[in-house]
Amino acid sequence: MAAPASDAPPSSAMGGILRDAALYALVAFGLCVPIIAYRTDPGPAGLVLVPRWGLVLILCAAIFAIRVLQRLVLLRRDARRALTPSPAQATEAVGAEPDAGQKVSKVGLWVFVAVALSLPLLATVSTGGLSSARYWIDLGILILTYVMLGWGLNIVVGLAGLLDLGYVAFYAVGAYSYALLSTTFGLSFWICLPLAGLFAGLWGMLLGFPVLRLRGDYLAIVTLAFGEIIRLVLINWTDVTGGAAGVSSIPRASFFGIPFTADEDGFAARFGLDFNSMHRVVFLYYLILGLALFTNLVTMRLRRLPIGRAWEALREDEIACRSLGIDTTATKLTAFSLGAAFGGFAGSFFAVRQGFVSPESFTFLESAIILAIVVLGGMGSQLGVAIAAVAMVGGPELLRNLGFLSAVFGESFDPSEYRLLLFGLAMVAMMVWRPRGLISVRMPSVSLGERRAISGAHVSEGHG
Amino acid sequence: MSVAGINVLVDETRALQSGGRPPLLSVRGVSTYYGSVAALKGVDLDVAEGEIVTLIGANGAGKSTLMMTVFGAPRARSGHIVYDGQDITRMPTHGIARLGIAQSPEGRRVFPRMSVYENLQMGASLHGERHFAEDLEKVCVLFPRVKERLHQRAGTMSGGEQQMLAIARALMSRPRLLLLDEPSLGLAPLVVKGIFDAIRRLNREDGMTIFLVEQNAYHALKLAHRGYVLVNGRITMSGTGRQLLDDPAVKAAYLEGGHGAPAGGAHG
Numbered sequence: 253m254a255a256p257a258s259d260a261p262p263s264s265a266m267g268g269i270l271r272d273a274a275l276y277a278l279v280a281f282g283l284c285v286p287i288i289a290y291r292t293d294p295g296p297a298g299l300v301l302v303p304r305w306g307l308v309l310i311l312c313a314a315i316f317a318i319r320v321l322q323r324l325v326l327l328r329r330d331a332r333r334a335l336t337p338s339p340a341q342a343t344e345a346v347g348a349e350p351d352a353g354q355k356v357s358k359v360g361l362w363v364f365v366a367v368a369l370s371l372p373l374l375a376t377v378s379t380g381g382l383s384s385a386r387y388w389i390d391l392g393i394l395i396l397t398y399v400m401l402g403w404g405l406n407i408v409v410g411l412a413g414l415l416d417l418g419y420v421a422f423y424a425v426g427a428y429s430y431a432l433l434s435t436t437f438g439l440s441f442w443i444c445l446p447l448a449g450l451f452a453g454l455w456g457m458l459l460g461f462p463v464l465r466l467r468g469d470y471l472a473i474v475t476l477a478f479g480e481i482i483r484l485v486l487i488n489w490t491d492v493t494g495g496a497a498g499v500s501s502i503p504r505a506s507f508f509g510i511p512f513t514a515d516e517d518g519f520a521a522r523f524g525l526d527f528n529s530m531h532r533v534v535f536l537y538y539l540i541l542g543l544a545l546f547t548n549l550v551t552m553r554l555r556r557l558p559i560g561r562a563w564e565a566l567r568e569d570e571i572a573c574r575s576l577g578i579d580t581t582a583t584k585l586t587a588f589s590l591g592a593a594f595g596g597f598a599g600s601f602f603a604v605r606q607g608f609v610s611p612e613s614f615t616f617l618e619s620a621i622i623l624a625i626v627v628l629g630g631m632g633s634q635l636g637v638a639i640a641a642v643a644m645v646g647g648p649e650l651l652r653n654l655g656f657l658s659a660v661f662g663e664s665f666d667p668s669e670y671r672l673l674l675f676g677l678a679m680v681a682m683m684v685w686r687p688r689g690l691i692s693v694r695m696p697s698v699s700l701g702e703r704r705a706i707s708g709a710h711v712s713e714g715h716g
Numbered sequence: 717m718s719v720a721g722i723n724v725l726v727d728e729t730r731a732l733q734s735g736g737r738p739p740l741l742s743v744r745g746v747s748t749y750y751g752s753v754a755a756l757k758g759v760d761l762d763v764a765e766g767e768i769v770t771l772i773g774a775n776g777a778g779k780s781t782l783m784m785t786v787f788g789a790p791r792a793r794s795g796h797i798v799y800d801g802q803d804i805t806r807m808p809t810h811g812i813a814r815l816g817i818a819q820s821p822e823g824r825r826v827f828p829r830m831s832v833y834e835n836l837q838m839g840a841s842l843h844g845e846r847h848f849a850e851d852l853e854k855v856c857v858l859f860p861r862v863k864e865r866l867h868q869r870a871g872t873m874s875g876g877e878q879q880m881l882a883i884a885r886a887l888m889s890r891p892r893l894l895l896l897d898e899p900s901l902g903l904a905p906l907v908v909k910g911i912f913d914a915i916r917r918l919n920r921e922d923g924m925t926i927f928l929v930e931q932n933a934y935h936a937l938k939l940a941h942r943g944y945v946l947v948n949g950r951i952t953m954s955g956t957g958r959q960l961l962d963d964p965a966v967k968a969a970y971l972e973g974g975h976g977a978p979a980g981g982a983h984g
Binding site: 562564565569574576 | 808
């Protein structure tokens with residue numbers, strides 16, 4: 253499929269496009285015949301073949317239409333490119349006006365914060381009551397947990413460039429720290445939260461010390477193994493962790509010492525409100541929002557300090573870093589353990605929210621989702637990670653509401669079962685169209701006078 | 717550069733050598749291996765304070781290996797490397813850098829996705845903010861092109877500009893000894909001249925000691941007080957820059973067609 257010449261007249265180009273699309277439809281038809289055209293249903297006397305030629309027709313027509321559309325879009329893009337020099341050719345990116353995407357990323361984080369802050373209010377108003385807003389606030393909590401995990405992992409993967417496939421291990425350490433400390437010693441959430449971060453950070457250091465001399469693929473495999481080891485220890489060390497049954501009846505979070513109960517000492521009575529179990533949920537929402545923003549704040553601050561700069565330099569070129577007098581092992585360790593500590597914070601929040609932890613919650617899939625959020629968001633971009641978390645965690649929820657699809661694909665079609673398939677498609681699409689992630693622009697951490705955005709398109713792919 | 721200039725440099729060298737002080741960097745009997753292959757076979761070399769010393773040799777002679785061995789990566793399997801009276805043979809690379817040795821490595825190795833300014837900040841990591849502004853001003857005077865591009869990503873600059881940045885970044889750590897690995901590699905003659913002029917200024921005006929590894933033997937020997945010739949991991953010849961330039965063997969091996977060329981005629 254050669255790309256059409258950008259200066260070709262539309263009429264002759266159109267014929268080529270239609271031919272091309274027809275070929276696509278034909279291939280699709282060929283594929284559909286064995287896969288979709290007949291469904292086997294269990295009938296009274298063995299399997300019955302149910303023909304579905306209508307569906308095949310719809311699919312082929314859709315593929316034809318999509319291909320035509322795609323070629324038309326590409327044609328327009330190529331024509332545009334022929335007129336303007338590609339940004340990759342320009343060596344001088346300094347004086348350029350920030351483009352629309354760059355402007356968006358500048359205000360985007362504030363928009364995100366504003367929406368996040370007002371979500372409980374918005375949900376309450378739009379659903380007509382605090383209790384009926386529970387679904388939305390719970391979803392918000394879930395998304396924010398992943399935003400926080402994404403931001404934490406971003407320190408390790410996005411900034412320091414260390415591929416960590418076992419991040420969920422630190423999430424688990426944090427969750428079990430709170431679960432065990434509170435059920436065994438009766439420590440409150442506010443004491444356990446920093447402890448959980450500390451423990452996770454220590455585990456990060458413990459793992460990091462021997463393995464950080466590894467690079468790239470090897471490091472990824474060791475961290476993957478570490479994630480599994482932690483999970484297996486949690487399952488098998490029954491005396492302490494309760495094994496596969498997990499730890500239950502973990503104390504709930506209190507409002508800085510005031511419990512969310514209906515009695516006189518409770519939150520509602522103290523503040524003169526009517527008791528509503530939603531107070532706790534809203535509190536948890538703002539708690540995780542605060543934790544996530546804290547993660548973001550620390551990351552942004554550190555980026556401007558020498559240590560953050562050293563992380564980024566390490567990602568770019570380790571040998572050059574060393575010859576500049578930077579202790580690469582210590583620098584990697586700080587990134588690894590700081591990322592782990594934030595994972596620990598998120599873990600202890602997870603435990604206090606669920607009131608129950610078990611090894612089930614800390615499978616490799618979790619690590620993969622968090623990593624996918626970071627990669628999808630554009631490594632190193634804070635806003636991109638937030639958007640990706642909304643898409644990756646909120647997306648499946650959206651799928652549940654796509655009931656009309658069952659009219660097309662048959663009664664038993666459950667869109668949410670296709671979640672992972674859609675993740676895969678989204679990833680492939682990203683690789684093709686935005687290989688540097690949703691937000692691939694970053695502001696220089698430091699600059700003299702005016703800040704200038706540097707687009708990812710201006711640089712060749714980094715290595716390291 | 718004029719002939720008179722060379723004579724001045726040669727005189728300076730003699731003065732330094734007659735001083736009788738121990739050299740700033742002294743390499744003694746250093747052998748380095750990649751697996752079982754010996755890249756350096758007992759190299760002896762001295763760099764005195766305030767000197768420009770160049771090491772010339774063909775591809776694969778072990779020039780870059782020697783420079784990296786000084787920095788501890790790869791490590792010397794035998795022999796000693798002494799810097800300022802201290803044995804650094806077994807020191808970690810970052811520890812060596814902290815003693816005041818800076819390096820502009822082969823292939824530049826700037827941080828491509830960070831801005832030029834951030835690259836320079838990385839160079840100054842040993843000193844933090846203490847004299848950053850002052851040093852920035854200094855390297856900007858030395859390399860005006862770097863100043864023009866402070867806010868550009870380093871990876872978007874041309875090869876020559878990246879080379880200047882690599883040297884500027886090394887200078888930000890205020891080194892006593894500057895190691896330069898093939899600063900002229902793949903650059904246009906005019907750019908090479910600019911970089912060699914800058915090296916000369918650093919040595920003359922700041923008294924910086926410079927150890928230069930080069931394939932561009934003609935320019936390097938013209939610039940250097942003293943030079944060494946490395947062949948297959950062994951030092952085969954040493955002398956002042958002028959002596960080596962006039963040596964028939966050096967001429968034949970490294971200056972073929974390059975001898976007597978005008979200053980702009982860079983030749984590998």
